[in-house]
Amino acid sequence: MSEIKKEEEKGHNFIEEIIEEDLAAGKYSKIITRFPPEPNGYLHIGHASSICLNFGLTLKYPGHTNLRFDDTNPVTEETEYVESIKDDIRWLGFEWENEHYASDYFPQLYDFAVQLVKRGLAYVDDSTSEAIASMKGTPTEPGVNSPFRNRSSEENLDLLERMKNGEFPDGARTLRAKIDMAHPNMLMRDPILYRIKHAHHHRTGEAWCIYPMYDFAHGQSDSIETVTHSLCTMEFVPHRELYDWLIGRLEIYPSHQYEFARRNLNYTVTSKRKLLQLVNEKHVTGWDDPRMPTITGLRRRGYTPESIRDFCERIGIAKRENLIDVSLLEFCVREHLNKIAHRRMVVFDPLKVVVTNYPEGQVEMLPSEDNPEEEKVTYREMPFSRELYIEADDFMENPPKKYFRLAPGQMVRLKSAYIIRCDEVIKDESGKVTEVHCSYIPESRSGSDTSGINVKGTLHWVSIAHAVNAEIRLYDRLFRVEDPSSEEGDFKDYINPDSLQVVTNVYAEPSLLKSTFNDRYQFLRKGYFTLDKDTSEDRLVFNRTVTLKDTWAKEQKKS
RNA sequence: UGCCCGAUAGUAUAAUGGUAGUACGACAGAUUUUGGUUCUGUUUGUCUAGGUUCGAAUCCUGGUCGGGCAACCA
Numbered sequence: 001m002s003e004i005k006k007e008e009e010k011g012h013n014f015i016e017e018i019i020e021e022d023l024a025a026g027k028y029s030k031i032i033t034r035f036p037p038e039p040n041g042y043l044h045i046g047h048a049s050s051i052c053l054n055f056g057l058t059l060k061y062p063g064h065t066n067l068r069f070d071d072t073n074p075v076t077e078e079t080e081y082v083e084s085i086k087d088d089i090r091w092l093g094f095e096w097e098n099e100h101y102a103s104d105y106f107p108q109l110y111d112f113a114v115q116l117v118k119r120g121l122a123y124v125d126d127s128t129s130e131a132i133a134s135m136k137g138t139p140t141e142p143g144v145n146s147p148f149r150n151r152s153s154e155e156n157l158d159l160l161e162r163m164k165n166g167e168f169p170d171g172a173r174t175l176r177a178k179i180d181m182a183h184p185n186m187l188m189r190d191p192i193l194y195r196i197k198h199a200h201h202h203r204t205g206e207a208w209c210i211y212p213m214y215d216f217a218h219g220q221s222d223s224i225e226t227v228t229h230s231l232c233t234m235e236f237v238p239h240r241e242l243y244d245w246l247i248g249r250l251e252i253y254p255s256h257q258y259e260f261a262r263r264n265l266n267y268t269v270t271s272k273r274k275l276l277q278l279v280n281e282k283h284v285t286g287w288d289d290p291r292m293p294t295i296t297g298l299r300r301r302g303y304t305p306e307s308i309r310d311f312c313e314r315i316g317i318a319k320r321e322n323l324i325d326v327s328l329l330e331f332c333v334r335e336h337l338n339k340i341a342h343r344r345m346v347v348f349d350p351l352k353v354v355v356t357n358y359p360e361g362q363v364e365m366l367p368s369e370d371n372p373e374e375e376k377v378t379y380r381e382m383p384f385s386r387e388l389y390i391e392a393d394d395f396m397e398n399p400p401k402k403y404f405r406l407a408p409g410q411m412v413r414l415k416s417a418y419i420i421r422c423d424e425v426i427k428d429e430s431g432k433v434t435e436v437h438c439s440y441i442p443e444s445r446s447g448s449d450t451s452g453i454n455v456k457g458t459l460h461w462v463s464i465a466h467a468v469n470a471e472i473r474l475y476d477r478l479f480r481v482e483d484p485s486s487e488e489g490d491f492k493d494y495i496n497p498d499s500l501q502v503v504t505n506v507y508a509e510p511s512l513l514k515s516t517f518n519d520r521y522q523f524l525r526k527g528y529f530t531l532d533k534d535t536s537e538d539r540l541v542f543n544r545t546v547t548l549k550d551t552w553a554k555e556q557k558k559s
Numbered sequence: 560u561g562c563c564c565g566a567u568a569g570u571a572u573a574a575u576g577g578u579a580g581u582a583c584g585a586c587a588g589a590u591u592u593u594g595g596u597u598c599u600g601u602u603u604g605u606c607u608a609g610g611u612u613c614g615a616a617u618c619c620u621g622g623u624c625g626g627g628c629a630a631c632c633a
Contacts, residue, residue, distance in 0.1 A: 011573040011581090038633055073632060129631055138629050140561045174631055184562040186629055195631035214633050237564060238628055261565085261626095272633095314582065316572045318565095321626060325570045328583050338596060373596070404594065413592050446592065458592045525593050552594040 013317040015053070015258055019061055019229060031063035031228045035089070035096070036218065038070045039081035039202070041272035042287040042294045043088045045308070045329070049263040052312035054231060055094040064097035066225055071103045072217045074201035082202070084287070088295040093305045098225070102217045103203045105224055109212050110164065112220060112250050113175055113193060117156045121249055122193060123149055124159040125176050132174070135181070136189055142182035143189045149178065163196055166209045170196050175210075179245065187242050191215055219243040222255035230255050233262040234319065260317045265324050267477035268293045269484055274491060283495055284478075290532075290543050291478045291499050301475065302520060302530030302545030304340075307333040323483055330546050337528040337545065341520040342370040345382065345415065345460040346508040348472065348526065350389035352435035352464070355420060358386040363463070366446065368416035371522075380511045383466040384417050389507050391525075394459045395436060397425060402555070404457035406436065412457040415524060419444035419453055460524040467507035470540035473532065474501040512540065522548070 012020070022028055033054040037043065043051075058065045067089065071077050089096070102109075116122035125132065125148045137143030151159075163173055175194035183189050193216040198209045219242075222230045230243075240257045247254055264270065269278075270293055278284050278292070287294050290301035298308065311332040315324050345368075367379040390406065399407040406412050411421045424437040444451040476499050484491040515521075515531045523529050527547040534541045 013572085017575085036633090040633085070633065076632075132631080133629075136629055138561090141629095142561095143629090171631065186562085189629090192631055197631080211631090213631075218633085234564065235627060236633090238562080241563095259564085263571095266570085314571075318572070320565050322571065325583070328571075331583060334595090343593080372593090402594090415592060417592095419592095449592085455592085457594080460593075522593085522595080525595070548593080548595050550594070555594080 014319070015057070015229070015231065015260065015317060016060075018258060019057065022228070023061065028228050029062065031058060031061055032066070032226055033057055033063070033229050033231060034066040034068050034100075034222065034225060034227050036068045036070045036221075036232075037085050038073070038076075039078060039085060040073070040076040041081060041276060042084050042296055044270045044272075044275065044295065045265055045268075045293045045298065046263050046270045047088075048092060048295060048308050049312045049315065049317075050231070050233075051089060051092060051094060052309055053260070053317055055096075056313075057229070063228070065094075066098045066100055066227070067096035068100040068102065068221060068225070070214070070218060070221075071101055071201070071203065072212050072214060074197060074199040074211060077202055079202045084296065088299075091299060091305055092295065092308060100221070100225060101203055102212075102221050103201060105217070105221055106204060106208055106212070108224065109217060109220055110210075112252075113160065113212075113216070114157065116177065116193075116249065117160055117175075118153055119249075120153055120178065122156070122175055122177050123151055124156050124163065125149070125174050125190075126172070127174075129171060132192070136186065137181070139186060145181050146176070146190070149190070160194075163194070163210050164208070166198065168196055170198055172196060177242075177246070185238055185241050187215070187238050188245070191242060215239060215242050216246065219247055219255065219257070220250070220252065222257075223247055223250075223253040226253050227255045230257045232257060232259055234259045259319070261319050261321060263312075263315055263324060264322055264483075265293060265326055265329065266482040267326055267479050267484075269479070269491060271485070274485070277492070278478075281492070283492065290473070291475050293478075300533065301543055302337075302528060303333050304336050304520070307336040310336065326477065333546050334528070334549070337520055337522065339373050340371070341522040341528055342380075343368070343372075343524050344509055344512055344521045345462055346470070346472070346506055346512070346523040346526065346529075347389045347391055347460065347462050347467070348503055348506045349392040350507055351392040351395055351433065353388045353390050353420070353461070354435060354437050355386050355388065355440050356423065356437050357439045360386055362386065363466075366416050368446075382416060382509055382511075383463045384414075385463040385465055387464045388414070388461045389464055389467065390414075390459050390461050394457075395422070395433070397433065404455075405459065406438075406457070411441075411453065411455050412459050413444070413446075413455050414461045415458050416446045417461070418442070418446070419449075419451060419455055460526075462507045462509050464507075466510050468510050468513055468540070470506050470508045470512065470542060472503045472506050472529065472542045472544060474503065474544045475499060476501070508540070515540065515542075520545075 035054045055065045125146050135144050174192045176190045179188045181189045194210045237259050243257050288296040288300045311329050363385045365381040368382050370378045395406040413419045418440040420438040420440045426435045428434050441451050478499050479494050480496045481494045484494045521529045528545040529542040532541040532543045
């Protein structure tokens with residue numbers, strides 16, 4: 001009920017409207033969409049939005065979604081990328097009906113080309129790349145006809161076949177559609193359909209030496225798969241005219257293209273070229289560097305598929321330019337992690353606390369809830385003893401107003417343990433605080449507190465003798481500016497030099513020894529963390545997914 | 560100076576000729592054994608000028624601003 005209401009409140013995006021109209025008009029009984037990545041890079045958060053759109057639509061309406069690799073350029077495409085893309089889509093939680101490759105359609109596509117040639121709608125051009133460019137005109141001036149434009153279809157047929165048979169070197173000839181060199185849409189000025197590339201293709205090997213261009217592969221592939229709604233980003237708007245022209249002339253299934261604006265996230269880049277540069281020039285450790293906006297990077301960072309899907313749903317789909325605030329992504333992951341992450345205590349920067357009235361050598365196991373948000377709360381046990389570590393910045397000798405933490409004479413609660421009072425501050429020669437001596441209130445034990453004392457602050461802690469060592473990696477935004485691509489000069493000049501901070505030795509409660517790669521944790525008062533793949537037998541490594549909201553830090557910043 | 564697309568709070572997105580709403584953010588408060596969570600409240604918007612209409616964010620016209628288009632990339 002509330003689900004339905006939520007749906008109504010949210011309203012439909014313009015693509016859902018089109019689909020509902022089509023369905024209502026009986027144009028289709030089911031819809032078919034496709035997600036068409038080129039296997040030349042890793043998927044990023046922008047692709048996630050497109051994936052959620054395409055797959056989400058056929059979850060909502062009758063129909064299915066295909067995965068189709070747009071592998072028409074053998075020079076840049078690799079099998080490594082095919083596997084990573086499939087992995088990422090599955091991880092996001094979607095299943096494709098059919099797995100297709102544009103390269104599977106090469107024979108069919110060639111046949112389409114022959115048909116066009118036979119009907120005088122395409123011709124083989126011997127012009128060089130430069131000549132074609134110069135004859136193309138400009139956006140404000142019409143182009144001129146190629147001298148090869150009026151060859152007979154017999155000659156064209158012969159040349160096309162010889163192109164296919166490998167008789168000509170790369171770039172020697174192209175097959176072009178015969179449309180209109182004065183067309184106001186530059187894409188309609190006799191677009192190139194096939195080019196010669198003697199290159200190894202990741203799937204077809206050496207079988208072909210001519211490869212179709214995007215415009216001669218995409219629409220036809222949609223048509224072959226009877227895709228009803230072919231969704232792509234706004235830069236393809238001018239291609240639609242050619243998309244429709246080709247489908248019309250070929251008289252094949254009329255798929256339709258609809259365009260939406262690609263989603264942009266601030267403080268990062270999402271162009272494959274730029275991401276590849278970051279990887280190749282070692283500004284990051286790889287495609288799965290937790291600072292990368294790639295799906296694999298977000299995954300390693302500790303983001304959950306649920307939170308990414310939620311984000312994509314919240315940002316919606318429209319046609320205008322956008323730069324989405326990363327704080328929304330962070331909100332989504334916090335919201336999910338708050339529900340599922342187990343609470344653990346880890347001290348990043350230790351300050352020794354001696355509980356002077358706690359018996360030496362005594363250890364008690366205190367239960368602490370894994371997650372207070374859970375319906376059925378479970379507990380793990382934390383060892384408590386005389387010598388503890390607390391966070392260095394949870395103590396101040398001369399605290400400011402509204403400081404709820406430990407200070408001389410003040411009391412705080414140690415989470416799930418006792419209330420302690422700071423009695424004495426121990427310093428070294430330089431005046432640096434090396435440890436604090438406290439006394440605990442025995443009646444204040446968590447769960448059976450009869451002390452009647454109310455304290456404002458609650459601290460996380462670990463027992464020194466029982467703590468385990470770990471490394472943590474703290475991430476910040478990869479760029480210093482909201483939109484690196486729109487800044488003066490090279491986008492790499494705006495990389496945030498402090499995007500990674502490694503703390504090689506933190507003190508973690510012993511239960512963390514049992515961590516596995518699927519676990520999500522909230523390190524109490526610190527943030528959400530997950531085990532990194534660099535973890536080894538003798539070293540635990542945790543990635544910080546996102547910090548907790550910190551209103552105290554905000555308060556301090558003000559003054 | 561051609562063709563195409565777009566413009567609603569700081570950000571993103573609804574309102575389909577009839578009360579401009581939601582989320583995030585920001586701000587204030589309540590609750591809290593996480594300065595977390597939760598809850599409450601506040602704040603800020605239809606690019607502009609005309610027109611059509613009883614009534615316009617919505618339809619029409621002009622303008623302004625932003626983006627795309629001259630790869631044998633997708």
